[in-house]
Amino acid sequence: MEDEQSFSDICGGRLALQRRYYSPSCREFCISCPRLSLRSLTAVTCTVWLAAYGLFTLCENSIILSAAIFITLLGLLGYLHFVKIDQETLLIIDSLGIQMTSSYASGKESTTFIEMGKVKDVIINEGIYMQKVIYYLCILLKDPVEPHGISQVVPVFQPVGCHLA
Amino acid sequence: MPTPPPESAAPGNSRVPGMVLKAFFPTCCASADSGLLVGRWVPEQTSAVVLAVVHFPFIPIQVKELLARVQQASQVGVAVLGTWCHRRQDAEESLGHFLEGLGAIFSHEPWLQLCRERGSKFWSCKATRRQAPTCPGAPGEDQVMLVFYDQRKVLLSQLHPPVALPDHQAGDAVAGAGGLAAVFDTVARSEELFRSDRFDEGPVRLSHWQSEGVEASILAELAKRASGPICLLLGGLLSLVSAASACRVFQLWPLSFIWSKLSTCEQLRHRLEQLTFVFSTQKAENPTQLMRKANVLVSVFLDVALGLALLSWLHGKDRIGHLAEALVPVADHVAEELQHLLQWLMGAPAGLKMNRALDQVLGRFFLYHLHLWISYIHLMSPFIERILWHVGLSACLGLTVSLSILSDIIALLTFHIYCFYVYGARLYCLKICGLSSLWRLFRGKKWNVLRQRVDSCSYDLDQLFIGTLLFTILLFLLPTTALYYLVFTLLRLLVVAVQGLIHVLVDLINSLPLYSLGLRLCRPYRLAAGVKFRVLEHEADRPLRLLMQLWLPPHPLLGLPVPQAFLWGAHLPLEAERGQAGLTDPGHRPARHRHTATVSPPPCRGR
Numbered sequence: 001m002e003d004e005q006s007f008s009d010i011c012g013g014r015l016a017l018q019r020r021y022y023s024p025s026c027r028e029f030c031i032s033c034p035r036l037s038l039r040s041l042t043a044v045t046c047t048v049w050l051a052a053y054g055l056f057t058l059c060e061n062s063i064i065l066s067a068a069i070f071i072t073l074l075g076l077l078g079y080l081h082f083v084k085i086d087q088e089t090l091l092i093i094d095s096l097g098i099q100m101t102s103s104y105a106s107g108k109e110s111t112t113f114i115e116m117g118k119v120k121d122v123i124i125n126e127g128i129y130m131q132k133v134i135y136y137l138c139i140l141l142k143d144p145v146e147p148h149g150i151s152q153v154v155p156v157f158q159p160v161g162c163h164l165a
Numbered sequence: 166m167p168t169p170p171p172e173s174a175a176p177g178n179s180r181v182p183g184m185v186l187k188a189f190f191p192t193c194c195a196s197a198d199s200g201l202l203v204g205r206w207v208p209e210q211t212s213a214v215v216l217a218v219v220h221f222p223f224i225p226i227q228v229k230e231l232l233a234r235v236q237q238a239s240q241v242g243v244a245v246l247g248t249w250c251h252r253r254q255d256a257e258e259s260l261g262h263f264l265e266g267l268g269a270i271f272s273h274e275p276w277l278q279l280c281r282e283r284g285s286k287f288w289s290c291k292a293t294r295r296q297a298p299t300c301p302g303a304p305g306e307d308q309v310m311l312v313f314y315d316q317r318k319v320l321l322s323q324l325h326p327p328v329a330l331p332d333h334q335a336g337d338a339v340a341g342a343g344g345l346a347a348v349f350d351t352v353a354r355s356e357e358l359f360r361s362d363r364f365d366e367g368p369v370r371l372s373h374w375q376s377e378g379v380e381a382s383i384l385a386e387l388a389k390r391a392s393g394p395i396c397l398l399l400g401g402l403l404s405l406v407s408a409a410s411a412c413r414v415f416q417l418w419p420l421s422f423i424w425s426k427l428s429t430c431e432q433l434r435h436r437l438e439q440l441t442f443v444f445s446t447q448k449a450e451n452p453t454q455l456m457r458k459a460n461v462l463v464s465v466f467l468d469v470a471l472g473l474a475l476l477s478w479l480h481g482k483d484r485i486g487h488l489a490e491a492l493v494p495v496a497d498h499v500a501e502e503l504q505h506l507l508q509w510l511m512g513a514p515a516g517l518k519m520n521r522a523l524d525q526v527l528g529r530f531f532l533y534h535l536h537l538w539i540s541y542i543h544l545m546s547p548f549i550e551r552i553l554w555h556v557g558l559s560a561c562l563g564l565t566v567s568l569s570i571l572s573d574i575i576a577l578l579t580f581h582i583y584c585f586y587v588y589g590a591r592l593y594c595l596k597i598c599g600l601s602s603l604w605r606l607f608r609g610k611k612w613n614v615l616r617q618r619v620d621s622c623s624y625d626l627d628q629l630f631i632g633t634l635l636f637t638i639l640l641f642l643l644p645t646t647a648l649y650y651l652v653f654t655l656l657r658l659l660v661v662a663v664q665g666l667i668h669v670l671v672d673l674i675n676s677l678p679l680y681s682l683g684l685r686l687c688r689p690y691r692l693a694a695g696v697k698f699r700v701l702e703h704e705a706d707r708p709l710r711l712l713m714q715l716w717l718p719p720h721p722l723l724g725l726p727v728p729q730a731f732l733w734g735a736h737l738p739l740e741a742e743r744g745q746a747g748l749t750d751p752g753h754r755p756a757r758h759r760h761t762a763t764v765s766p767p768p769c770r771g772r
Contacts, residue, residue, distance in 0.1 A: 022700055023709040025185040025310060091698065093711065095211065096312075097344075099698055111697040111716060117344040147235045 002031060008032075025094035031157060032087045036080075036105060039065065048072050082104040088157045112154075118142055120150060183307050187212040188277060188294050189348055189713075191316040194218045195250070195281070197372040200261060201267065202246045202277060203232065203358070205351045212345065213246050213277055214351045217373040218314075225270050227368040230461055238357040247277025247292075270291075277309070287707045312698070314713045316374035317353060322693040322715050323452050326705075327347035399444040431672065432569040438464065459680040460603055468563035468674055475567060478558040485557055489550035496542045496578060500535055503581075507531050510652065510711060519645045527649055531585055536633075538581040565671045572667040579660045587655040593650040596639055603636035685717075694718045 018030040052068030063129040085101040091099040097115040104110075120140040127134055137156040143149035189212060190206075204215040228245065232305045235243050250265040268276050275292040282289075290309035306580050325346065359375045415421065424430045439461045449455035479485055511528035513519065556574075560567040576583075580740055605611060606629070611622035626630070682692045693715035701710040 022703050023308075023310070025308065026700065026709050026711075028700070091700065093310075093698065096187065096310075096698070096711075101697075110719065113695055113697050113716065117342040 027092050029090040029092075030087060031089075035086075036084060043074075045072055051084060052094055069093060077106070081102065081108055090156055114139060114154065116139065125153070125155075174450055184211040184274065185310050187310050187312055188279070188290065188313050189290075189314055190279070191215060191217075191374060192313050193316060193374045193376075194359055194372050195313070197249070197251065199250045199252075199264070200372070201228070201271070202249050203228075203243060203280065203371075204246050205242055205355075206244065206273070207347050207351075210347060212348065215246060216347050216352065216355050217371045217376075218246075218249050220370040223369055228271075231369050232765065235355065235357045239354045241354045243355065244273055245271035247279065250278070250280040252281065279311075284489060285588065286702055287704050287711065290708045302619065309708045311708055311710045312713050313701075313710065314348075314352075315715075317380075317419070318690040318693075318715055319349060319352050320374075321688075323353075324693060324696075324715075325353040329341050358399065379748075383759045393446075396444045396446050398440070399627060400446060403437065403441050403444060407441065410434075427569075427571040427573050428668070429566060429573055432565055432727055434561065435675065436465070436565070453510060456678075460632045460678040463680045463683070464675065464677060468565050469561070471564035472560040472567060473672075474703070475566065476562060479557045479560065484602060485553050486550060490555050492549055492553075493542060493546045498537065500542075500581075501540045503535055506652070507535070508736060510649065517644065517648065519648070520642055523642055523645050527645070534581060534584060539715075566676050568667050568671050570665050572671075574661065575664060575667075582653070582656050582660055585655045589646075589650040589653040593646050596643060598647050600636065600639050600643070603632050603639065606632040689717055690715045692717055 003021075005017050005019075006105060007015045009015050013034040013035070014078050016026075016032040018032070020028040020030070022028065033164070044123060048071065049068055051141060054065050056064045057061065081104060085102050086105050087103045089099075089101040089103075091101070097110060098115055099111060099113045101109055101111045118141050119159055122137065122139050122140045125138050139154045140150050141154060143151040143154040187210070194215070194217070198220050199221075200218045200220040202215050203217045203219055206213050232243050232245070235241075248267055250260060251258070264278070278291040278293070280289045288311060290311060292309050357431060357455045358371070359373050361369075362379050363370065363376045364374075364378065369568055372655060399479045415424065441532070443461050443465075445765075449458060467702065494517040507528050510519075511524050556570055557567075559570060598710050602612070605619065606624060608621050609621055609624065612618075613620040681692065696713050697716040699714065701712055703709060
């Protein structure tokens, strides 16, 4: 059973939330972030190449142009692989645990699984980001040493801040 | 006689209300024929861990004997959990009734019934409880969730907690493991169950991850047998060597001073320690220590291999001769450049006006030293080739030893630069001390040694007069001394930077965890640190199926110390006392003495 809704993040980009209901003991929430926009990609590439061309006219060394191309390519690949998140998924399995998956634009997936025995509570926390107060969901983990203490606060979704896209 | 499973001593407590029943099913049994499910029931987690499938035909007494034997050997409460039905043809209704009848022979609470249709991906699961539920409203049938796991990978990834010590109760370790650790623990301890494969002529036919043939490797077995005597032999040799090196002769003053300054000795000592650790006859207590030993061994092998390659390269085509021939002209060239530099300083360097007399004195002093150094190099030149040849032989001990020797040779060849730096620094330091003390006198203050503070003091007129005069003289001579100090410190920094680079390379070879990197490429499940789940195709009204996979942490490299080594190796030469340059993990590496000769200015308090 699926359900889709659309929201907007703190920067005004569009987010889509999908809720899947597999069984009474298993549910999945999926947030899709906005895609990489062609406009911003073109803008960044043009800026870098104009700067490189400007340097080339000063230095008359063609290595600068090749270096600019390399930098643009490597920068784009690095951005897609390490920074640009396509989709974030939260899978809740009753009595097993909670699993958070982030899939990046290059296809890389990074997963974190927290066992139910370690989860103390799930809360909505407030944080101050620049001049705004934002609310984010996070999981409190139990402290193995102290029974009433908290060892870690794990935010559920990555801070969906102002990405380049 | 149905034997009650040992876990559920109090029958009413064998479930946690509200928890869905999880059945951990091995992926290798998904295509097995119908039979009985054998495994362990964990009541705290309401999960059934299926370890194997017993196929027809079997005699119930023999199955119970096998289970009792496995339970005694592994201390894990293995029991018959339910039935497994794999319908290959459509008309097998009688099998269903037969399987239900088995529930009467092997009673277990709850009784699992897994069924798979031919040509259908979705399974059907039922868990029935025979006894009347204690809490009102709880149904007689439970909801079941299937979790598939790869037995081989879970066993080999060593995610289970380490084996309990023999003097502890076995029950402690199992009870302490919560959640998924209980599942891993169960699988890991049931080695006895996995020992029989389908080629054995035993009374009971099992299906599990090793049922196609027990996995073993001749090389691994031979290595295990041979490792005992080899470790003893090498351990004995290494202890002899360390005893010889610790003998009294080497602790006497000149020798101990030299040993502490040479980085080659440091490297050799480090290697000796590492090899002693690897070849110690104690078994590794946990997987981390085993990984560490393997890393050290692989890095030693690589080191020796690279060293032998360097040796063969050096001794071919008379390269050592060429090197020796090139060495003296290079030393001469460096000395000539230094002479030019000193001549430049004695003139008007960078347009600054120096004090002529002091300039000439210092310049001539350093020039004389340089002249001595050049004659010393020329004296040594006939012996250099032979020395280099013998030193080149040390490459068979490893590339790191050769690099350390190279660093030592650079230190020896640039000894004059070090001397100049020491002179310049001492002179500068004396001057600064004098200046600060006379400045205090100029202001009418004095340093109180007793109270360790600055106090006012009334001086006589002649004391003030002479003090001010000396202060002025020192002040006007300051630029000259400062310039000499600056130039020689920069030269010394250059040499230290080169040595630091070599040390970084040596540290890299010493501490790169090649075995872990290799494991990450070839057998990633060995480095797994957790699990992740994937929801398989789902249909409404069918039980949920999940696939449990091993999860690798994103940064498996064990604390790479390279950046720290670089920072410590190339900083300003006025610091780094011995032992301060220790890297993070004291158990992993001893504190290394960085080969930066120190000149620590004496505390300049008033005289």
